[in-house]
Amino acid sequence: VALVTGAGSPRGMGRAIVEALADQGAGIAASDVATADPDPMMEAMEYRYGAGQGLEETAAAAQARGVDAISVTGDVTKEAEVAAMVDRVKEHFGRVDILVNVAGGSWGSNKIADYDPEQWLKTLHINLFGTFLMTRACLPLMVAHGGGCIVNIASIAAIRAHDMVSAYGAAKAGVVQFTRDTATEYGPVGIRANAVLPGDIQTDLYAMECKGIAMLLGMSEADVADMSAQTTPLRRIGQPGDVAGLVAFLASDRASFLTGLSIPVTGGKDLAFKPH
Secondary structure, three states: OEEEOOOOOOOOHHHHHHHHHHHOOOOEEEEEOOOOOOOHHHHHOOOOOOOHHHHHHHHHHHHOOOOOEEEEEOOOOOHHHHHHHHHHHHHHHOOOOEEEEOOOOOOOOEOHHHOOHHHHHHHHHHHHHHHHHHHHHHHHHHHHOOOEEEEEEOOHHHOOOOOOEHHHHHHHHHHHHHHHHHHHHHHHHOEEEEEEEEOOEOOHHHHHHHHHHHHHHOOOHHHHHHHHHHOOOOOOOEOHHHHHHHHHHHHOHHHOOOOOOEEEEOOOOOOOOOOO
Protein backbone atom coordinates (compact mmCIF):
# COMPACT_ATOMS: atom_id res chain seq x y z
CA VAL A 1 0.00 0.00 0.00
CA ALA A 2 1.44 3.33 -1.11
CA LEU A 3 0.45 6.76 0.21
CA VAL A 4 1.45 9.47 -2.28
CA THR A 5 1.06 13.15 -1.40
CA GLY A 6 0.82 15.95 -3.98
CA ALA A 7 -1.03 13.65 -6.39
CA GLY A 8 -3.79 15.98 -7.61
CA SER A 9 -2.19 17.56 -10.67
CA PRO A 10 -3.12 15.95 -14.03
CA ARG A 11 0.41 16.30 -15.41
CA GLY A 12 2.31 16.12 -12.15
CA MET A 13 4.96 13.86 -10.66
CA GLY A 14 2.49 12.66 -8.02
CA ARG A 15 0.07 11.36 -10.66
CA ALA A 16 2.85 9.63 -12.58
CA ILE A 17 4.19 8.03 -9.38
CA VAL A 18 0.74 6.72 -8.48
CA GLU A 19 0.43 5.13 -11.93
CA ALA A 20 3.91 3.58 -11.75
CA LEU A 21 3.29 2.08 -8.30
CA ALA A 22 -0.14 0.82 -9.35
CA ASP A 23 1.51 -0.88 -12.33
CA GLN A 24 3.61 -2.80 -9.80
CA GLY A 25 0.48 -3.87 -7.92
CA ALA A 26 0.46 -1.46 -4.97
CA GLY A 27 -2.79 -0.36 -3.41
CA ILE A 28 -2.94 3.43 -3.66
CA ALA A 29 -3.91 6.28 -1.35
CA ALA A 30 -3.60 9.47 -3.40
CA SER A 31 -3.43 12.68 -1.36
CA ASP A 32 -3.43 16.41 -1.95
CA VAL A 33 -4.61 19.57 -0.24
CA ALA A 34 -8.36 20.15 -0.52
CA THR A 35 -8.06 23.73 -1.79
CA ALA A 36 -5.00 25.20 -3.48
CA ASP A 37 -3.37 28.28 -1.98
CA PRO A 38 -1.63 29.88 -4.97
CA ASP A 39 1.18 32.38 -4.68
CA PRO A 40 0.99 35.66 -6.66
CA MET A 41 2.78 34.15 -9.67
CA MET A 42 0.34 31.23 -9.80
CA GLU A 43 -2.57 33.65 -9.70
CA ALA A 44 -1.06 35.82 -12.43
CA MET A 45 -0.50 32.76 -14.64
CA GLU A 46 -4.02 31.42 -13.88
CA TYR A 47 -2.57 28.16 -12.56
CA ARG A 48 -5.44 25.83 -11.63
CA TYR A 49 -3.83 22.50 -10.86
CA GLY A 50 -2.38 20.64 -7.91
CA ALA A 51 -5.20 20.32 -5.41
CA GLY A 52 -8.01 17.99 -4.43
CA GLN A 53 -9.96 18.51 -7.64
CA GLY A 54 -7.63 16.14 -9.51
CA LEU A 55 -7.54 13.36 -6.94
CA GLU A 56 -10.53 11.41 -8.21
CA GLU A 57 -8.89 11.19 -11.64
CA THR A 58 -5.67 10.01 -10.01
CA ALA A 59 -7.48 7.31 -8.02
CA ALA A 60 -9.38 6.26 -11.13
CA ALA A 61 -6.12 5.96 -13.07
CA ALA A 62 -4.82 3.58 -10.40
CA GLN A 63 -8.05 1.57 -10.32
CA ALA A 64 -7.87 1.19 -14.09
CA ARG A 65 -4.61 -0.69 -13.50
CA GLY A 66 -6.44 -3.25 -11.39
CA VAL A 67 -5.58 -2.11 -7.85
CA ASP A 68 -7.60 -0.75 -4.97
CA ALA A 69 -7.24 3.03 -4.74
CA ILE A 70 -8.71 5.83 -2.65
CA SER A 71 -8.25 9.59 -2.49
CA VAL A 72 -7.73 11.55 0.73
CA THR A 73 -7.46 15.31 1.16
CA GLY A 74 -5.44 17.15 3.75
CA ASP A 75 -2.77 19.77 4.33
CA VAL A 76 0.60 18.14 5.03
CA THR A 77 1.65 21.13 7.16
CA LYS A 78 -1.21 20.64 9.66
CA GLU A 79 -0.73 17.88 12.21
CA ALA A 80 -4.44 17.14 12.72
CA GLU A 81 -5.09 16.84 8.98
CA VAL A 82 -2.06 14.59 8.51
CA ALA A 83 -3.28 12.33 11.31
CA ALA A 84 -6.75 12.19 9.73
CA MET A 85 -5.31 11.25 6.34
CA VAL A 86 -3.18 8.45 7.73
CA ASP A 87 -6.08 7.19 9.87
CA ARG A 88 -8.26 7.05 6.74
CA VAL A 89 -5.62 4.99 4.92
CA LYS A 90 -5.23 2.69 7.93
CA GLU A 91 -9.00 2.25 8.14
CA HIS A 92 -9.25 1.30 4.46
CA PHE A 93 -6.08 -0.72 3.92
CA GLY A 94 -4.87 -1.56 7.42
CA ARG A 95 -1.30 -0.53 6.63
CA VAL A 96 1.10 1.81 4.83
CA ASP A 97 4.12 0.15 3.22
CA ILE A 98 5.29 2.97 0.97
CA LEU A 99 5.20 6.72 1.60
CA VAL A 100 6.09 9.10 -1.21
CA ASN A 101 6.33 12.74 -0.11
CA VAL A 102 5.71 14.73 -3.28
CA ALA A 103 3.79 17.72 -1.89
CA GLY A 104 5.87 20.88 -2.13
CA GLY A 105 6.19 24.26 -3.75
CA SER A 106 7.79 27.67 -3.54
CA TRP A 107 6.01 30.78 -2.29
CA GLY A 108 7.58 34.01 -3.40
CA SER A 109 10.90 34.58 -5.13
CA ASN A 110 13.37 37.26 -4.16
CA LYS A 111 16.87 38.17 -3.14
CA ILE A 112 17.61 37.07 0.42
CA ALA A 113 17.66 40.62 1.83
CA ASP A 114 14.27 41.33 0.24
CA TYR A 115 12.53 38.02 0.90
CA ASP A 116 9.23 38.21 2.77
CA PRO A 117 9.71 36.19 5.99
CA GLU A 118 6.22 34.69 5.88
CA GLN A 119 6.73 33.42 2.33
CA TRP A 120 10.18 32.07 3.26
CA LEU A 121 8.71 30.14 6.20
CA LYS A 122 5.73 28.90 4.17
CA THR A 123 8.12 27.39 1.64
CA LEU A 124 9.96 25.59 4.45
CA HIS A 125 6.67 24.39 5.94
CA ILE A 126 5.27 22.78 2.80
CA ASN A 127 8.52 21.15 1.70
CA LEU A 128 10.35 20.23 4.90
CA PHE A 129 7.88 20.36 7.79
CA GLY A 130 5.21 18.61 5.71
CA THR A 131 7.65 15.82 4.86
CA PHE A 132 8.46 15.46 8.56
CA LEU A 133 4.79 15.33 9.64
CA MET A 134 3.84 12.75 7.01
CA THR A 135 6.87 10.61 7.82
CA ARG A 136 6.25 10.78 11.56
CA ALA A 137 2.62 9.76 11.10
CA CYS A 138 3.40 6.77 8.87
CA LEU A 139 6.41 5.37 10.74
CA PRO A 140 4.40 3.58 13.47
CA LEU A 141 2.38 1.70 10.84
CA MET A 142 5.54 0.66 9.02
CA VAL A 143 7.22 -0.46 12.24
CA ALA A 144 4.13 -2.48 13.20
CA HIS A 145 4.21 -4.36 9.90
CA GLY A 146 7.93 -5.09 9.89
CA GLY A 147 9.27 -2.38 7.59
CA GLY A 148 8.53 -0.05 4.74
CA CYS A 149 9.92 2.40 2.24
CA ILE A 150 9.91 6.20 2.17
CA VAL A 151 10.79 8.21 -0.93
CA ASN A 152 11.06 11.98 -0.55
CA ILE A 153 10.91 14.23 -3.60
CA ALA A 154 13.59 16.90 -3.12
CA SER A 155 15.03 18.94 -6.01
CA ILE A 156 18.17 19.81 -7.91
CA ALA A 157 17.88 23.04 -5.88
CA ALA A 158 19.10 21.04 -2.86
CA ILE A 159 22.55 20.64 -4.41
CA ARG A 160 22.86 23.43 -6.96
CA ALA A 161 22.62 27.15 -6.15
CA HIS A 162 20.04 29.29 -7.93
CA ASP A 163 19.19 32.98 -7.73
CA MET A 164 16.03 34.16 -5.97
CA VAL A 165 14.91 30.83 -4.44
CA SER A 166 16.89 30.57 -1.20
CA ALA A 167 13.87 29.27 0.75
CA TYR A 168 13.17 26.47 -1.72
CA GLY A 169 16.82 25.45 -1.92
CA ALA A 170 17.21 25.44 1.85
CA ALA A 171 14.00 23.45 2.31
CA LYS A 172 14.95 20.80 -0.25
CA ALA A 173 18.46 20.51 1.18
CA GLY A 174 16.77 19.92 4.53
CA VAL A 175 14.68 17.15 2.94
CA VAL A 176 17.88 15.47 1.75
CA GLN A 177 19.40 15.50 5.25
CA PHE A 178 16.10 14.46 6.84
CA THR A 179 16.07 11.48 4.48
CA ARG A 180 19.54 10.42 5.63
CA ASP A 181 18.52 10.74 9.27
CA THR A 182 15.38 8.69 8.68
CA ALA A 183 17.41 5.98 6.95
CA THR A 184 19.85 5.86 9.85
CA GLU A 185 17.30 5.82 12.65
CA TYR A 186 14.83 3.34 11.14
CA GLY A 187 17.06 1.05 9.08
CA PRO A 188 17.34 -1.38 12.02
CA VAL A 189 13.57 -2.00 11.91
CA GLY A 190 13.45 -2.55 8.15
CA ILE A 191 12.51 0.91 6.91
CA ARG A 192 14.39 2.37 3.96
CA ALA A 193 14.41 6.08 3.04
CA ASN A 194 15.72 7.66 -0.15
CA ALA A 195 15.44 11.06 -1.82
CA VAL A 196 14.92 11.86 -5.49
CA LEU A 197 16.16 15.20 -6.84
CA PRO A 198 14.32 16.18 -10.04
CA GLY A 199 15.57 18.86 -12.38
CA ASP A 200 13.33 20.46 -15.02
CA ILE A 201 10.35 18.12 -15.41
CA GLN A 202 7.50 18.76 -17.85
CA THR A 203 4.69 19.12 -15.33
CA ASP A 204 1.78 21.56 -15.17
CA LEU A 205 3.80 23.60 -12.68
CA TYR A 206 6.85 23.71 -14.97
CA ALA A 207 4.65 24.86 -17.86
CA MET A 208 3.45 27.73 -15.66
CA GLU A 209 7.03 28.66 -14.82
CA CYS A 210 7.95 28.70 -18.52
CA LYS A 211 4.98 30.95 -19.21
CA GLY A 212 6.08 33.39 -16.52
CA ILE A 213 9.70 33.46 -17.68
CA ALA A 214 8.57 33.92 -21.28
CA MET A 215 6.54 36.97 -20.29
CA LEU A 216 9.44 38.47 -18.34
CA LEU A 217 12.02 37.91 -21.09
CA GLY A 218 9.82 38.58 -24.09
CA MET A 219 10.32 35.06 -25.45
CA SER A 220 8.00 32.26 -26.42
CA GLU A 221 7.32 29.46 -23.95
CA ALA A 222 8.82 26.98 -26.41
CA ASP A 223 12.03 29.03 -26.54
CA VAL A 224 12.24 29.07 -22.73
CA ALA A 225 11.90 25.28 -22.60
CA ASP A 226 14.47 24.90 -25.38
CA MET A 227 16.88 27.17 -23.50
CA SER A 228 16.60 24.88 -20.49
CA ALA A 229 17.09 21.79 -22.64
CA GLN A 230 20.25 23.25 -24.18
CA THR A 231 21.79 23.63 -20.72
CA THR A 232 21.10 19.94 -19.99
CA PRO A 233 23.60 17.33 -21.19
CA LEU A 234 20.83 15.04 -22.46
CA ARG A 235 19.35 18.03 -24.30
CA ARG A 236 15.75 17.54 -23.23
CA ILE A 237 13.31 18.36 -20.46
CA GLY A 238 12.47 15.48 -18.15
CA GLN A 239 9.06 13.82 -18.10
CA PRO A 240 7.07 12.87 -14.97
CA GLY A 241 7.64 9.24 -15.91
CA ASP A 242 11.40 9.73 -15.59
CA VAL A 243 10.88 10.47 -11.90
CA ALA A 244 8.12 7.91 -11.39
CA GLY A 245 10.21 5.07 -12.79
CA LEU A 246 12.97 5.70 -10.26
CA VAL A 247 10.50 6.02 -7.38
CA ALA A 248 8.87 2.72 -8.32
CA PHE A 249 12.28 1.04 -8.42
CA LEU A 250 13.28 2.47 -5.02
CA ALA A 251 9.98 1.24 -3.54
CA SER A 252 10.47 -2.27 -4.89
CA ASP A 253 12.34 -5.28 -3.52
CA ARG A 254 14.95 -4.76 -6.24
CA ALA A 255 16.20 -1.82 -4.16
CA SER A 256 16.10 -3.68 -0.85
CA PHE A 257 19.72 -2.79 0.01
CA LEU A 258 19.49 0.87 -0.96
CA THR A 259 18.83 3.50 1.68
CA GLY A 260 19.90 7.04 2.53
CA LEU A 261 20.53 7.92 -1.11
CA SER A 262 19.91 11.24 -2.86
CA ILE A 263 19.58 10.58 -6.58
CA PRO A 264 19.40 13.40 -9.15
CA VAL A 265 16.95 12.96 -12.03
CA THR A 266 18.14 15.92 -14.05
CA GLY A 267 19.44 14.71 -17.40
CA GLY A 268 22.86 15.71 -16.08
CA LYS A 269 21.90 19.28 -15.23
CA ASP A 270 23.36 18.88 -11.73
CA LEU A 271 26.81 18.35 -13.26
CA ALA A 272 29.44 21.06 -13.71
CA PHE A 273 28.43 21.49 -17.32
CA LYS A 274 28.95 24.29 -19.84
CA PRO A 275 27.11 23.91 -23.16
CA HIS A 276 29.09 24.27 -26.38
